[in-house]
Structures are given as structure tokens and as C-alpha cells.
Amino acid sequence: MGDAVDRLLAYQQDGRCYTVPYAEVRDLQVAAMNEKLQEQVGKIRLVKFRAEEAGIGEIRELVDVVPLLLPHTAYKSYPESFLIEEKWDKLTKWLGTVSAYPVGNTDLDGIADVDEWIERLEASGHPVSCSSGTTGKSAMLIASDADLEWTSQDSVVACAWGTGIAPAQDRHVFSMAPVAAVPRNLRIMDALQQAFGKPDSTLFRYPVPPITVGSITRMIALRKAIADGTAKPNELAEYEEVGAMREKALEDAIGITVDALIAVRHEKLFLTGLWGNLYKVAAAMRERGFTAKDFHPENMMYVGGGLKREQLPPDYREFVRETFNVQPDRNFQLYGMQELGSVKVRCFKGGRYHLPPWMVCLPLNKEADALLPTEGEIECRAGFFDLSLDGRWGGVITGDRIEVDFGPCACGAATPSIKDNIVRYADLEGDDKIGCAGTIDAYVRGMS
Numbered sequence: 001m002g003d004a005v006d007r008l009l010a011y012q013q014d015g016r017c018y019t020v021p022y023a024e025v026r027d028l029q030v031a032a033m034n035e036k037l038q039e040q041v042g043k044i045r046l047v048k049f050r051a052e053e054a055g056i057g058e059i060r061e062l063v064d065v066v067p068l069l070l071p072h073t074a075y076k077s078y079p080e081s082f083l084i085e086e087k088w089d090k091l092t093k094w095l096g097t098v099s100a101y102p103v104g105n106t107d108l109d110g111i112a113d114v115d116e117w118i119e120r121l122e123a124s125g126h127p128v129s130c131s132s133g134t135t136g137k138s139a140m141l142i143a144s145d146a147d148l149e150w151t152s153q154d155s156v157v158a159c160a161w162g163t164g165i166a167p168a169q170d171r172h173v174f175s176m177a178p179v180a181a182v183p184r185n186l187r188i189m190d191a192l193q194q195a196f197g198k199p200d201s202t203l204f205r206y207p208v209p210p211i212t213v214g215s216i217t218r219m220i221a222l223r224k225a226i227a228d229g230t231a232k233p234n235e236l237a238e239y240e241e242v243g244a245m246r247e248k249a250l251e252d253a254i255g256i257t258v259d260a261l262i263a264v265r266h267e268k269l270f271l272t273g274l275w276g277n278l279y280k281v282a283a284a285m286r287e288r289g290f291t292a293k294d295f296h297p298e299n300m301m302y303v304g305g306g307l308k309r310e311q312l313p314p315d316y317r318e319f320v321r322e323t324f325n326v327q328p329d330r331n332f333q334l335y336g337m338q339e340l341g342s343v344k345v346r347c348f349k350g351g352r353y354h355l356p357p358w359m360v361c362l363p364l365n366k367e368a369d370a371l372l373p374t375e376g377e378i379e380c381r382a383g384f385f386d387l388s389l390d391g392r393w394g395g396v397i398t399g400d401r402i403e404v405d406f407g408p409c410a411c412g413a414a415t416p417s418i419k420d421n422i423v424r425y426a427d428l429e430g431d432d433k434i435g436c437a438g439t440i441d442a443y444v445r446g447m448s
Contacts, residue, residue, distance in 0.1 A: 002035030004028050005387050008358040012154065018161050018345055018354040021414035022406055025357040026374075032387050033360065034059035036394060037068065045097045046070060047393050063371045065362065069383055069395040072339050074098060075139040076131075083217050088117050099142040100391050101126065115214035122183060126391075129184035130213045131338050138216055139338060141184075144391035147341050148183055152191035154342045154388070158356075159192070162332040162345040163300055167195035171300070172264045174204040176257055176273035176281055178250065181210035184338070189272075192302070196270045206273070207256045208249045218242075254284045261285065261324075265295050271324060272302040275317070276310035282323035295325035302332045304343075335418060339396045340386045344418060350410035352417035360385040361404055361416045366425070368397045377405040381425070382418075399424050 001009070008028060011017050037059050041048050047068065051057065054067035075098060082091040088108045096103050106124040111117050118128050127148060131139040160166055173193045179185050193203040209215075222239045225231035231239070258281060261269070271278070278301075285291075301324070313319070321331055328348060335353040336343035344353035355361055362383035363372040372380050382402045386394040403419040 002032065002039070004032035005035050005358075008032050008387055011357045012157055017157065017356055018347075018415055019413040020357050022416055029357070029360045029385075029387070030059060030061060032358075033065050033385055033395075036385075036387060040100055040393060043100045044393050046074065062360075062362065062374060065360075065385060065395060066364065066369070066371050066383070069362070069368070069385075069397045070098075070393055071368070071397045072139070072337070072399055075141055075339065076137045078140065080137065083114055084221055086111070086113070091117065092121075095121075095126075095128070095140060095142055098392055099126065100393070101144065103142070113214045114217055115212045118182075118213060127183040129182040129338060130180060130216075137220065138213055141338050142392050143184065143341075143389075146390045147388075147392075148187045150388050150390075151184060151341045152187040154356075155188045156191055156195045158334060158343050158345045159196075159302055159332045162334070162347070163330050165300055165330065169195070169197060169199055171196050171198060171268040171270040172201050172204070173197040173270040174257070174261065174272065176204075176206050176271060177277050177304075178206055178208045178211060178253075179274075180216075181212055192270070192272065196300075204257075204260055206277070207253045209246070254280055257281050258284050258288060262288070262290060265290065268296050269299040269324065270302065271299065271326070272304075274310075275303060275320070276312065278303070278320045279310075279312055279316050282320045285323055290323075292322050292325035297325055298330075299324055299326045300330040300332065301326045302334075304334050304336060335422060337396075337398065339398070340384060340394075341388045342386055346420065347409060347411040347413060347417075350413075350417065351420050352405065352409050352411075353420065354409065354413050354415045354417045357415070358387040360387070361406075361418075362395075363404055364397065366401075375406050377403060377407070379403050382422075399426055401425055401428065 008025065011020060037051070041051050050068050050070070056064055056067060059065050078091060078094045081087070082094065088111050092103055092106055092108060103121065103124070103126050106120050106126065108120065111120060121128050125145065127143050127145065129141045129143060131141070156167060173196055175189050189203060197203060219242070222231065222235055225235060226239065301321070321328060333346040334343040335346070340359070342356055342359050344355050344359070346353050361374075362385060363374060363378050363380035364370065364383045365372060366381055368381055368383065372378055380402060382398040382400040384396050384398065386396070388394070401423050403421060404416055405419070406416050408414045409417045
């Protein structure tokens with residue numbers, strides 16, 4: 001990496017990681033993005049296409065990077081037929097358009113399903129993490145091993161800053177979210193266990209069948225077949241059987257988790273998961289008669305993701321924290337996404353998500369074709385450039401509407417911060433059209 005990139009990444013081990021003033025790093029961020037462009041424009045075909053289309057060969061100021069950002073949909077721009085019809089050669093070729101490293105060394109012979117395809121890629125040095133596909137189609141996010149190492153350590157550093165609790169290997173770590181079993185998620189949990197977990201303890205993984213890309217793909221295909229009336233009787237039966245088994249497993253997992261928590265309730269706990277599932281476990285715990293008085297007073301909690309369309313009462317956060325005796329300032333919350341390698345950390349006093357200096361915030365108009373002012377407080381479409389990414393391009397146009405403040409926060413930190421009222425444009429309007437998405441989709445499909 002270049003000098004500017006290295007200087008910004010060095011902040012990860014700096015006590016000012018989330019407090020360094022924006023004015024101190026703004027020019028360095030521009031220089032670092034240009035270093036990334038020069039390094040990767042010849043490696044990532046989609047970035048080269050964007051640069052040539054916009055006539056940009058150098059990033060001299062923030063506005064120059066806007067035409068080079070990739071919409072988050074670029075990572076799900078593969079034709080769905082590649083998955084459904086198991087065209088692994090074409091899917092691999094498509095992946096090569098967004099990868100910083102050649103993926104042609106992957107053995108594609110005799111692949112049974114998409115899960116084995118992902119295993120083959122990882123064995124060849126190309127780990128792929130995928131979104132959960134809750135909106136219909138999984139994003140395929142190529143990474144490098146350096147990306148996974150960075151992301152896992154970033155999670156530890158961010159959690160320590162957000163809670164004020166240094167890793168001391170003195171807790172039982174509970175993962176209470178049925179998340180996708182992909183390399184990124186697995187590495188993060190292993191890093192948290194190593195940093196915060198007791199050496200003689202075992203990471204508790206939520207006891208449900210792992211959510212794999214293959215299982216998601218099969219479910220999507222069945223839903224589409226049912227919707228268009230082409231589903232066969234045996235497919236309908238399979239859909240109902242799989243759904244019933246999944247529901248049963250989720251229901252059983254709550255009781256198993258409650259039992260495991262009760263067994264170590266007097267020791268320090270590190271609880272992690274999504275609000276929806278944490279709430280269900282907390283409700284079951286209260287039904288057993290256990291509340292805050294029964295748990296250690298120094299428990300902590302790591303919560304990622306939004307509600308994922310879960311319908312919960314207004315006080316769900318307080319309900320969960322009060323059940324497990326977690327003080328509000330020990331509840332680490334983040335704003336992150338699979339497309340990026342680092343997270344934004346929520347401070348307790350200001351209630352805002354702070355960006356580390358290697359994460360450039362790019363406030364965009366709704367159409368994502370213009371940069372808005374980077375001063376004061378502004379409502380915008382969120383664009384980011386994550387300078388830590390190695391295996392793919394760091395510039396992303398998200399589907400999120402945010403309010404970002406480039407001034408100091410009430411907590412004292414002077415990094416850009418995002419108000420805790422993030423919402424997806426798709427949830428606001430039922431659809432979300434990013435101006436450049438169609439052009440990019442057409443290019444990627446043509447290349448693959």
C-alpha cells in the first residue's frame with residue numbers, strides 16, 4: 001500500500017482511532033484514495049471501466065472519487081441463472097470483474113453446489129462472504145485473507161472503544177444470531193472469542209443449522225417458482241418441510257441458549273447477536289424467572305445490524321439490557337455492512353456512529369451522482385471509501401439515507417459521525433434506483 005494509506009491504517013492501534021479531527025486527515029484521505037486508484041485500476045476490471053467512462057486518471061479532490069464508486073448492487077449483478085443452473089465457470093468469470101486478484105486458479109471440476117464453489121474459492125485464496133439475501137439475492141463479496149484479518153481485528157478494537165472495556169480474556173462469549181456461515185462472520189467471532197473469551201471456555205454458537213449461500217439460493221428459487229406458479233408438488237412439499245424444520249430449530253435454540261446462559265450467569269458474559277433474536281432469548285429468560293439481579297454486573301453486549309424487519313416493542317433495547325444486567329455504556333453498537341471491511345462505532349453520550357480515519361464518508365445526493373458539502377450536518381445518501389480493503393474496491397454507494405455531522409460530537413470525538421436514524425431508501429419508497437447501477441450491471445453481464 002502507499003504511504004498515505006499506511007498512515008491512516010496505523011490509526012487502528014492509536015488511542016485516537018475514533019476521535020482524530022476530520023480536518024487533520026481530510027487531505028491524507030484524498031491522497032490515500034488516489035493511491036488505491038493507481039494500485040487497483042489495472043487490477044479490478046469494473047473500476048477500470050468506471051475510470052475510463054468518467055475520464056478520471058487521478059483523484060485530486062473528494063469530488064473526483066464519486067464517478068468511481070460502485071453501487072452496492074454491483075456485488076449481486078450476476079445473472080441469477082448462473083446460480084440456479086450451476087454455471088460455475090461463468091459465475092467465476094463474473095466474480096473476476098470485481099476482484100483485485102485473479103480467480104482463474106480455482107478448481108471448478110465436479111462442484112456439487114454453490115457452497116462447494118465458495119469452498120473451492122477459499123481453498124484457492126479467494127474467500128467470499130455473502131449477504132444474507134433478505135432482500136432476495138445474495139451479494140457475493142470477494143476478499144483477501146488480509147481483509148479477513150483486518151476485519152476481525154477491527155471488530156475487537158471497535159468493541160473496546162465503544163464500551164471502554166479492554167480485552168482481558170475473562171468472559172464467556174455467546175453468539176446468539178443465526179447469521180450466514182461465511183468466512184468473514186466466522187473470523188470475526190473467533191477474534192472476539194480470542195480477545196474477550198476465557199482461555200478455558202468455548203465460544204457458544206447459536207444452535208441452529210448454518211445459513212449457507214446454498215440454502216439461501218434454494219429458498220429463493222423455490223419462492224420464485226411458487227410465485228410464478230411453476231413449482232412442482234414435490235418442490236412445494238420441500239419448501240414447507242424446510243420451513244417447518246427451520247422454525248423448529250429456531251424455537252429449540254432459544255431454550256438451549258437460555259439453559260447455557262443460566263449455567264454461567266454469575267460469571268462475566270460477552271453477548272453478541274441481532275436485536276430481534278436477543279429480545280426473544282431475553283423474553284424466554286424472564287419466563288424462567290431470571291432478570292438482571294441474577295447476572296454479573298459487568299456483562300457486555302455486541303449488537304450488529306438493524307431490526308431486519310423484526311417487529312419489536314419500542315423499549316426492546318432496554319428490555320434486553322435489563323434482562324442480562326448490561327449497562328447502556330457497555331452495549332457496543334455498530335453501523336456496518338458486508339460491502340465494507342470496517343465498522344462505524346456508536347458512542348454512548350452522543351448516540352452517533354463514528355468513522356475511523358481510514359473510512360472516508362462521501363455524502364451523496366439521492367441519485368448518487370453528486371457530492372454534497374462535507375461540512376456541518378447534512379442528510380444524504382451514504383457513500384463510503386474503505387481504505388482498508390485489499391481484495392476488492394473500497395468505494396461503495398449504499399442504499400442508506402443518513403444524517404452525517406462533520407463537526408464535533410457531544411462525546412468529544414471530532415471524527416465524522418452519523419445520527420442513529422439510518423433508513424434504507426428501499427424501505428422509504430419501495431424501490432431504490434441508483435443512477436449508475438444500470439450501466440454497471442450491463443457492463444458486468446457483458447464481461448461475464
